[in-house]
Amino acid sequence: MSETAIHPALRNHLRDGQPPLISVQDLFVQFGDRQVLQGVNLDIYGGETMVILGGSGSGKTTLLRNIMALDRPNSGHVYIKGVDVTTCPAEELSAIRRVMGVSFQSAAMFNSMTVGDNVALPLREHTKLAEPTIRLMTQMKLAQVGLSGVEDLLPSQLSGGMRKRASVARALAMDPEVLIFDEPSAGLDPIIAAGIDELIVHLQEAFKMTIVIVTHEMHSAFLIADRMCMLHRGKIIAVGTKEELQSSTNERVRQFLERRADEPDDESPNFVTGF
């Protein structure tokens, strides 16, 4: 890509001469008096799997929602393929969203539609493909995630893991460049969760997609990630490869990696004794 074709805001963020596919710059988000994101900067490059780690309430889902342009920040920018999704017009945002597939924490399947209709929905909405072609593509997408023969079932008839897989099939329907997962293994037993991790790794290897995952499951994160970042109280406190994160000397990162509880506050009562 020539230097002039690159958005000016991304020219200082090149890696191997390529701009980041997703670039979050100085992102501030506030809910009421609570500052949720405090100047987050993060670059995600094409073809890599970025895992966003962080404890509950650290702001990871808020960051993800801003990357998906589902929320607007108080200030800062999110560039996707060089387009600032925080300020771009609705038509441009719609075009950007078509290159992104999202698997939500709750799977977010439309309960009134069959699994097949769920997966076919983006195809019916955004393409002029004939119905037999759409049906064939739906079957293919479901087969890709290991779910064949469930087209006519309702989402409520699937198990939690199957629903997650079906939501990934729907996210894959438009052959997205970016696949986003919000807590992919939340609420699943370890065996099903491992299956979802394998699926993500398989998708990355097979389609060389850019994958962004929000999770607090350390085992999954180390299995899936090319690079990881860690959010704490709305700030990114570490970003790097798995090895770089593992060798981090940041106390909060070490605490998270070693699964240590917070030190008890001297002034707060002991929950066990009450004193």
Place this chain on the structure above:
Amino acid sequence: MTFFASVGRSTIEKIAYVGGLGIQFWKGLRSSYRVNPITGSRLRWRATVEQMAVLGFGAMPVVCLISGATGLIMAFQGGAELRQFGALQFVINLVGVSMTRELGPLMTAIVVIGRSGSSFSAEIGTMVVTEEVDALRSMAIDPIEFLLAPKYVAMMVMMPCLTIAAVTSGILAGGLFTYFTLDMSLGVYLRATLEVLVLRDIISSMIKAIVFGTIIVHVGCFEGFQVAGGPVGVGRSATAAVVKSIFLVVLADLMATAFFYLFWQ
């Protein structure tokens, strides 16, 4: 200071609510063209036809029953007073005019609010809670176009139909009263009713039906889109949709009636 602050906050919230409804109304109007079966989306058209069946045909029996009962109540109440003046035949005017101008559209709106307004808000509210609305947006599908527009177009078609059915039921029930009290045949009663009614009554009835239908769809959907706080929030939004819709429908009715009284006699 606290009093003024709470009045100020409440005022701002009300203005924001009306503003939000206004924006949603404009977006709903703009996206309604996508519902047409020729150049629009076939998915939207199919959803619209389904909505017509649910909110229109589904409501028809109860609308007719309630309006019929209302027409009969009007006849009994009016008859009891008019008989004292030997003017029992004016029950025909009373029932015909009040059902057409006022009670037909109003009773229809109240039934539709109970059946559909609450269901719109619960349906959309549940979709908000389960991230389905976010999923639509992430797939570049406009939730207003996908969820609201089919309901709006279906309501615009079915609300006048339901109102006509309600008015007819009420008038026919009045005919039952005159048959037993005045020994008047149904044919004579209907001819007398048609003589009483003028075009203005029918037009005002249809305008009210369309305005009430717009209020019901937009308040129901708006409350649904605003849901926060899980299943409790969904329940609250359904209640709020019913209460606010009834209030706004009665307010709109008052304004429309005053307008027709003042400017189109």
